Amino acid sequence: MSTTHTSDLKIIKAETSKIDTVDFSNLTFGANFTDYMFECDYKDGVWQTPTIRPYGDLTMSPAAKVFHYGQAVFEGMKAYKDDNGDVFLFRPQQNIERINKSSKRMAIPEFPEEILMNALKTIVSMEKAWVQPGTGNSLYIRPFVIATQVGVSASPSTEYKFMIIMAPVNAYYIGDVKVVIADHFSRSADGGVGGAKAAGNYGAQFYPTNLAKEKGFQQIIWTDSNEHKYLEEAGTMNVFFRINDTLITAPISDRILDGVTRKSILKLAEKAGVKTEVKKLTVSELVAATKNGSLKEIFGAGTAAVVSPVSAFSFEEHIYDLEKQEDSYATTFKTQLMDIQYNRAEDSFNWRIKVD
């Protein structure tokens, strides 16, 4: 763990708030940002003074390493408001640990966990008014780290910027999703960076995802890069398969992101007595289960949409439609998870963290 110059959080106040200019009922996901941002620079081998200051543009050299070598990682998490106006984070420690895991893989110095937790709670507390109540409304929180050293030599940067920016969002409902199961392109490889939230993982998916969109699909379910045999995860979601009444998801590996929603759903399912299996499921097992009627559901799980039911998948040019389930696990666990996030249900796992 790296050290900081000082653990004292410096706060520079904004003169005005732009909150009145925002139409909270009609937000484009991640397009409006709050009044403040968190910033902490790394130089001379230490993280400098952690600072919260008014949100604004950065001025950077075009030779900063992030622009040339993509040395950048990020996180995605949310704050929720209950009907009494109290604001909560959901399992923030998981995101803190994950950004440091991602940083390590990208040769970026890790950020002190306690300072990050304090910064998160402080900035969210300062921006409580931006967290709208109501199911589906939340404040999307985007921590990220970029390499800022000036110079185009292909080596790890000696300077970095850790930031947190935040955007109010409405329910992220994209409807039922049709997916393509990857049989050519790959998202990640053994020993690669798929298990890290590295910026380049996302940019690299845009082209194959555009090809899928041209054919009427919204997402890709990635398979292993060696044989395209095992089902792994979607672009920004882990994936669950319900075969008969067993909920199956792929094991985490260095190709798959360790999603917070995935592990929370596994816990809720276990608690509800639903049989879960964390195992490698093959595409041919999926196709066979679809044909013999034992495949009941497929759904994606991630912070943005909580769960996204899949209505059809395509593999090697065949399209397989899924029937809608009356007693869908997707709906059950989405409701249970949101009830915990919005402080409407008992939190027996202690996942909620109240922001004072």
Ligand SMILES: Cc1ncc(COP(=O)(O)O)c(C=O)c1O
């Ligand atoms: C590649 C990938 N898989 C899975 C997830 C889901 O993770 P989480 O549930 O922590 O949002 C995300 C989103 O962060 C992702 O980018």
